[in-house]
Amino acid sequence: MKSFTYERADTPAAATAAFARAPGARFIAGGTNLLDLMKLEIETPAHLIDVSRLALDKIEATKEGGLRIGAMVRNTDLASDARVRRDYGLLSRALVAGASGQLRNKATTAGNLLQRTRCPYFYDTNQPCNKRKPGSGCAAIGGFNRLHAVVGASEACIATHPSDMAVAMRAFDAAVETVDAAGKVRAIPLADFYRAPGTTPHLETVLAPGELITAVTLPKPVGGTHVYHKVRDRASYAFALISVGVIVQRDGTGRVALGGIGYKPWRVEAAEAELPRGAKAVASGLLAGAKTTHENAYKLPLVERTLAGVLAQAKG
């Protein structure tokens, strides 16, 4: 770990102002990912701005009938919130499928969105990795890539985004609210939040340097039956091989979002129109253009089969 300085911000404005004074700093909240990365010198910020005590830990109703989830709301609190459990069950289920109780107690909503890939080559500083060291190459391509992306990847990077929470938020058409040092506030649809790896896999989101996430908003509830199925080799405490979240309405229409297959939670609205025709048709739309390796090709039939299973479950 590189030596770093530390300060605690009391307000979002103070946090963004602190960043303006120390470009290259990182915001830290729960620290469940960043601290590990700093110990391994994958992240080497010279300055940390602790945002964990900002008053962004409320879940509030919006005037549109949805929820505004403060950036500092802990994963455990979000999963157990009565409104979330009643109206956004998919989100609650996705959250509890992730990490462990201890980690969920610590991890925040904004931090969860910003957690970095679990590609093992990203974590080993002896190996080439374009995400960690731009231009050094991708060791996962041609290496151990059973867990890697099948959609949206590039010649430079086949890493996946590990979040379960983000998969459910994507299904709800969530938006990410931010503020920058100039006090400018914007709302970024989660659909547009993550950047495709292309030739610059080290750039993962559309956030500008120093732009701080303050909340995630959920539009008003959409009803329906919610099922989240996270497929993994061991029953708990493992990242998804793939995950499938569905919201199915009585008339057979609905929404589908996938995790574990790309650099972002994967949703293709056009494919959802095929829901009445069944899993095969939907999966085919979701996975159009998929590119697999010898080790991760199983993810394509797995998505289709898991989707069929959750659709059957949703029908009851």
Next chain:
Amino acid sequence: MKFETPATTNPIDQLKVIGKPTRRIDGPLKTTGTAPYAYERHDVAANQAYGYVVGSAIAKGRIASMNLDAAKAAPGVLAIVTAANAGKLAKGDFNTAKLLGGPEIDHYHQAIALVVAESFEQARAAASLVRVEYTRGKGAYDLAAAMGTAIKPQASFGTEPDSGIGNFAAAFAEAPVQLDARYTTPDHSHAMMEPHASIAAWEGDKLTVWTSNQMIAWSVGDMAKTLGIPKENIRFDSPYIGGGFGGKLFNRADALLAVLGAKAAGRPVKVALTRPLMINNTTHRPATIQRVRLGATADGKLTAVGHESWSGDLPGGGPETAVGQTRLLYAGENRMTAMRLAVLDLPEGNAMRAPGEAPGLMALEIAVDEMAEKLAMDPVAFRVLNDTQVDPEKPSRPFSQRRLNECMETGAERFGWSKRNPKPGLTRDGRWLVGMGVAAAFRNNLNGPSAARVRLDKSGIVTVETDMTDIGTGTYTIIAQTAAEMMGVPLDKVVVKLGDSAFPVSAGSGGQWGANSSTAGVYAACVKLREAVAQKLGINAADAVFADSKVKAGRRSAPLGDAAADGELVAEDMMEYGDLAEKYQQSTFGAHFCEVGVDAMTGEIRVRRMLAVCAAGRILNPKSARSQVIGAMTMGAGAALMEELAVDKRFGFFVNHDLAGYEVPVHADIPHQEVIFLDETDPTTSPMKAKGVGELGICGVAAAVANAIYNATGVRVRDYPITLDKLLDKLPDIA
């Protein structure tokens, strides 16, 4: 004391303390966090500095240059040790590769430097400033590709690479029913909770190492050889060990580099290995490729048994002895086994819980299940039919005890085996395909010479001292039980001190030899102490009865402590063994039963319940023995379903080198386990009449899981671990 003829009745047979389910005497220390583990022994030496290991970034080649300037100038740095400045170091007998590499590199993450600093954080930060240029060499990292170059290795630990009797080739060719299948098992990591860790301090030419090590005397000897100093100048102390599974049988880089770092810094130094270093710097269970051929008559009698295994290791290493159990487990007049060894430049392979038998049975016991199906026989009945009470390769040599059939039949009854549908793929529970599997467990019993010292003080406290180790198995408790039984005192009057090389040399912990061997050593020392007590009290040792903290002879009775009224009584002895293990094949047996559910849509596999029935001699402490077996069953389920060190065949290392990537089962994976011990004693093993059980528990488990998956789905997977991607395209079509 020499154990040369089968045991007769002795004080252990009273079973007042031995054989009773007994809580760990060291449990409160562990549950309160006060058991002193190696890295946390802050009190043993003042002024401890921190060492951080730099591992090689390449798997094979040379260090072209190494620049330490920036690291040396970093805050808090006290010393940097490399092969270039460490002086002449020999390689320990138990190490295949050097613990401090350079300029030649033998494997990925081989230690090439230790940075010593005032704080851990300073040492770690400075370690990242060590600049190394490498010249990459060409290495071999792919076992399947290297199979063709494998050679017949030398015998190791008395195990010949090849064996045979009769005419296997002819008998197999003529057999009406044949099975010929290939199986693979991957590299496994011990993944124990406590990392390798050591603190070293020099006082003049005397060295003390506080460490985490299963085999104290071996490791003191290897340290002496490595440094070229007399072993009398070295003390090792390892009283508490947070798991080993074979990964701590020998000195590793933490121990040697702490020693060299302490010399260089002129003060005590502590070193722990990080998770990635535990996986690529230390040892692992090597992958195997196995071919099993079985021939049988139409009515199910095995006539030909053939098993070959290929594995790899660094030059000078040894094979994974995966065919050993096949020499002994089933009858059959025509047999052949063979092990072949290829050179691989991966980190060095070595022992992991039930080396040989664990991966060997992963293959053999699927093969037996497949053969039973070909014969249209129940797999329990097929195994029972092919039981043997003699060593099949040397039929004049009987097993000392062999109740495999009883394990099988008891287990079948208790597990509800009769409810299993022999036709696979037909049992449903909602979305789950459900199946049952069985496999035999087999592991040889090994005994080793083991010494102990026992002390009696005037208050009647008995203190046992031996360099035996407790790697989490419960050794403290069974040793205390042994001394209590022998001296006629309650458990709380016994103090047990372990793991110090200043104590008499024990058998150590490995190969499931520890429990029987170490308690037999304590038995021998207690026999001597009883004689000393009797003599002191003026009674005939043969007449003395030790009970209730008293010594009685006829109408005389004296408190035990009286024998030490004018000074502590001390006795020391070693148990040594004659040829009973040659005359009799001493082995442990069991039957594993498993029920799994497989999600018909996703292929996810979840164990539902497991049962082990074990016949392993006298069970000294049923409570800790059960813990050993359920832990081993859990490890076996991991081997079946998820454990695999992923080899990068281009760069030559294990990619998933932490506990996020190398998955071992969590509680949610293991819903229900049951263990039954058959009530037995084996008088040929020692006066304790016990055997090992800690490795028996893992043997066969993975195959029982694999066979259950087959029964659930009708999909036979012969490559471990059995993950859903290997099932998916053969599961029922989605509607």
